[in-house]
Amino acid sequence: MSTPREPSFRESVDLMFGRAASLMGLPPGLEEKIRVCNATYTVRFGVRLRGEIRTFTGYRSVHSEHFEPAKGGIRYASNVNQDEVEALAALMTYKCALVEAPFGGSKGGLCIDPRDYEDHELEQITRRFAYELIKRDMINPAQNVPAPDMGTGEREMAIIADQYARMHTTDINAKACVTGKPPHAGGIQGRVEATGRGVQYALKEFFRHPDDVASARLSGTLDGKRVIVQGLGNVGYHAAKFLAEEDGSIITHIIERDGVLSNPKGMNVDEVRAWIGEHGGVKGCPEGTHHEDGFAALEEDCDILVPAAIEAVINLGNADRIKAPLIIEAANGPITAGANDILRDKGTVIIPDLYANAGGVTVSYFEWVKNLSHIRFGRMQRRQEEARHQLIVNELERLDEHLGDAWTMTPNFKEKYLRGADELELVRSGLDDTMRTAYQSMREVWRSRNDVDDLRTAGFMVAIDRVASSYRAKGL
Numbered sequence: 001m002s003t004p005r006e007p008s009f010r011e012s013v014d015l016m017f018g019r020a021a022s023l024m025g026l027p028p029g030l031e032e033k034i035r036v037c038n039a040t041y042t043v044r045f046g047v048r049l050r051g052e053i054r055t056f057t058g059y060r061s062v063h064s065e066h067f068e069p070a071k072g073g074i075r076y077a078s079n080v081n082q083d084e085v086e087a088l089a090a091l092m093t094y095k096c097a098l099v100e101a102p103f104g105g106s107k108g109g110l111c112i113d114p115r116d117y118e119d120h121e122l123e124q125i126t127r128r129f130a131y132e133l134i135k136r137d138m139i140n141p142a143q144n145v146p147a148p149d150m151g152t153g154e155r156e157m158a159i160i161a162d163q164y165a166r167m168h169t170t171d172i173n174a175k176a177c178v179t180g181k182p183p184h185a186g187g188i189q190g191r192v193e194a195t196g197r198g199v200q201y202a203l204k205e206f207f208r209h210p211d212d213v214a215s216a217r218l219s220g221t222l223d224g225k226r227v228i229v230q231g232l233g234n235v236g237y238h239a240a241k242f243l244a245e246e247d248g249s250i251i252t253h254i255i256e257r258d259g260v261l262s263n264p265k266g267m268n269v270d271e272v273r274a275w276i277g278e279h280g281g282v283k284g285c286p287e288g289t290h291h292e293d294g295f296a297a298l299e300e301d302c303d304i305l306v307p308a309a310i311e312a313v314i315n316l317g318n319a320d321r322i323k324a325p326l327i328i329e330a331a332n333g334p335i336t337a338g339a340n341d342i343l344r345d346k347g348t349v350i351i352p353d354l355y356a357n358a359g360g361v362t363v364s365y366f367e368w369v370k371n372l373s374h375i376r377f378g379r380m381q382r383r384q385e386e387a388r389h390q391l392i393v394n395e396l397e398r399l400d401e402h403l404g405d406a407w408t409m410t411p412n413f414k415e416k417y418l419r420g421a422d423e424l425e426l427v428r429s430g431l432d433d434t435m436r437t438a439y440q441s442m443r444e445v446w447r448s449r450n451d452v453d454d455l456r457t458a459g460f461m462v463a464i465d466r467v468a469s470s471y472r473a474k475g476l
């Protein structure tokens with residue numbers, strides 16, 4: 001018997017969209033308008049490096065413009081291609097709608113393995129790629145705002161912002177042309193950790209609903225839960241670190257490009273990350289035992305599986321062997337459409353990518369708003385808030401004196417209560433609120449309709465409904 005063909009990433013996203021749309025009764029024309037990708041721009045450009053001209057291929061895809069700017073990261077990886085960029089752009093549309101970030105969906109990519117280049121070479125390449133996109137308004141604070149994705153980070157975003165400012169010297173909103181910049185270059189506190197932090201908040205919200213936890217054949221809280229993480233990059237590292245340090249989860253397996261590190265007692269995520277930084281992989285790290293076959297470790301026994309690296313790692317080839325009762329898609333598209341069906345049929349609960357990794361775009365939204373308002377969050381209120389708290393503390397101190405031993409203030413209460421929130425606390429609070437609200441909107445559909453049997457379909461339905469409403473409002 002021949003193995004069924006695995007759909008491409010874009011086909012997978014379309015299949016998941018189709019399943020949700022079929023339950024919604026949208027006019028076929030509107031359904032198609034929402035599904036299709038509006039435009040994809042391919043650029044080839046040359047950069048003189050190491051005495052020769054090297055040609056690079058890059059993409060920027062705009063899936064939807066029902067809100068502008070369109071938003072989505074730029075990925076650096078050697079296997080970037082048009083299908084992948086379009087799939088990721090489509091996911092951005094649904095993700096932004098689900099977390100109510102007022103953006104269309106976009107994504108970019110450059111076919112390059114950043115590990116093959118020195119920092120100054122990457123700067124040259126990034127500047128040239130940014131130049132090609134900026135001159136066509138495919139990077140622009142009002143039209144298209146990139147962010148980091150796999151293989152890119154704060155440094156590339158700072159270079160893009162600088163390139164835009166050089167080409168638009170009088171644009172007062174120039175900094176808002178890209179998010180994920182370092183805080184000293186117009187970024188916002190908490191953006192680097194945001195996607196991993198969002199994964200943690202998503203899991204915390206999931207565990208606030210005992211019915212949902214029971215659907216995954218689990219109970220209790222995140223404390224003591226055994227977690228397998230694939231990819232200890234930006235997203236995987238922060239998610240694993242926060243789950244272990246703040247919620248008591250046990251990171252039993254860390255899967256990287258060179259295999260898997262495992263330890264049933266749990267590993268110190270910072271130690272493993274430092275080891276990878278020094279040695280280029282997990283092999284030899286004393287935190288656990290190393291095995292070459294990283295992919296096989298996805299099938300190990302655990303409570304929560306966190307794929308946080310690349311797409312299609314759970315596919316028709318291994319889905320039936322995945323033991324995790326709960327999977328949270330920290331990466332984009334780690335489960336193919338076919339694998340999704342197999343997992344759903346055997347009762348695995350999947351917290352889908354369009355929700356699970358939306359923390360990044362949520363905090364990017366905050367950064368964009370900060371750039372446009374030209375003021376850091378909390379700057380006007382912080383001291384005023386502290387002064388008002390001081391009034392209450394003064395009254396409590398008076399009471400304390402009056403009542404003697406009958407009543408005393410809890411130690412540390414005064415320090416904690418008096419301190420007004422800084423930017424990082426406000427960002428985390430906004431992110432937490434966003435992740436809770438989005439989960440509840442998804443869950444409401446999942447739990448209230450008999451024909452909706454998973455969170456992904458529910459998430460797509462919430463998102464599609466919002467995109468459809470905004471198209472209708474435009475008269476389409």
Ligand code: NAD
Nearest residue numbers: 149150151195231232233234235256257309331332357360
């Ligand atoms: P990253 O480049 O920082 O990290 C990726 C990690 O995965 C690296 O440590 C890499 O070595 C590892 N990896 C790559 N191929 C692997 C393989 N075959 N097996 C095991 N490990 C492998 O990237 P990131 O920003 O953390 O992005 C990871 C995923 O999260 C991507 O799907 C991305 O689209 C998604 N995402 C990222 C953000 C963000 O803010 N960075 C936001 C939303 C979604």
